[in-house]
Amino acid sequence: MxxxxxxxxxxxxxxxxxxxRTTLPRATVPRQRYLHNTVPRRAQSSTKACPVCTQPLPGPVPACTKCWNIFALPADVSHHELLGLDYDPNPFVVDLPTLKKRFRDAQSICHPDSWASKNPSQKDVAQALSARVNHAYQTLLNPLPRAEYILERNGVHISxxxxxxxxxxxxxxxxxxxxxxxxxxxxxxxxxxxxxxxxxxxxxxxxxxxxxxxxxxxxxxxxxxxxxxxxxxxxxxxxxxxx
Structure with a gap:
């Protein structure tokens, strides 16, 4: 020994x-440095409304299927919040069936194919949002990238x-x-x-x-x-x- x-x-x-390290798509999702005070403690429970038609949005993804408007996502929105998952009491514990369902629901709303007939700016937003949803899903799906992500959001970087x-x-x-x-x-x-x-x-x-x-x-x-x-x-x- x-x-x-x-x-x-x-x-x-x-x-x-x-x-x-586990590799994740980088081309469409820029690396971000997260601060501890930006971590959401719980996914929002109240339904958000579309800022254009004021109808309730179908989910956490900022896209309205009533008036067909889609909106850019703020950079500080966490993967948990984007997919409607609770951060507390433990962000590392993720129910995989729920994660997969939320991912499918989100992609059905923001996938670029759903916005192919819309104006170019909407298609660009949909493409960026779809990439962000995919990145969030791939990160939370597996324990290693999930752990690295949570640490990064709390100011602990692994090189x-x-x-x-x-x-x-x-x-x-x-x-x-x-x-x-x-x-x-x-x-x-x-x-x-x-x-x-x-x-x-x-x-x-x-x-x-x-x-x-x-x-x-x-x-x-x-x-x-x-x-x-x-x-x-x-x-x-x-x-x-x-x-």
Whole structure:
């Protein structure tokens, strides 16, 4: 184990490079720095009205299907608010069936195809709004980008080169990488994959508790560990796909 710890310390940057972050569409949604005081505590419960015809809007998306007007979304609207999800009591806990339904509902209203016959300015707004809805959905759908997003909104940034500080954990990651690289039969990799899935589940549960307590420093450390574990998951899946 001492040998593994030494190698973990020496090769930390190499392992970090092999644990890529979850990638999300960037072309249509600019990166934003969020401030703590902009975080909505709860999705708005009251129905908003169209500023043109004053009829109730069909959902959180600022598009009216009564008078067919669509409006730009303010930059500080959160993913939770855009999809009509509660931020409190825990922004990390997302009911996936509800998320998927809200996403479908939102896209049915603002998808560019629905505004194809409208004037160019409306089509441009619809395209930007649809991209924003898609980005919000993809971010909240999976635990890693969801955790990174919540941390970012609370002023805690995780960079591409941030590493896990737990050397025991790093030694386990390196050992898992070597097991995959040197594997000779699928059963060995499947066993590692199953063990890694248990670690991912445990880390996600830990993040639920940390975000509930608003312990963002510890949540950052757990999120970085989750990034490494998902890297092992991808590597094991690739090995199985190719053998």
């Amino acid at each position: 001492q040998s593994l710890l030494l190698r973990a310390s020496q090769r930390a940057f190499v392992v970090a490079a092999r644990a890529p 591409e080169v941030d590493q896990a500080q737990d050397m025991m954990f790093m030694a386990e990651i390196m050992e898992a990488r070597e097991t995959i690289d040197d594997a000779e039969n699928p059963e060995e990799v499947r066993a590692l994959l199953e063990e890694n899935e248990d670690k991912i589940s445990a880390t996600v549960k830990e993040l639920e508790s940390l975000f509930k307590d608003r312990d963002y420093a510890s949540a950052k450390a757990a999120t970085i560990r989750l990034r490494y574990l998902q890297g092992i998951h991808r590597a094991a899946k690739r090995w199985l796909d190719n053998h």
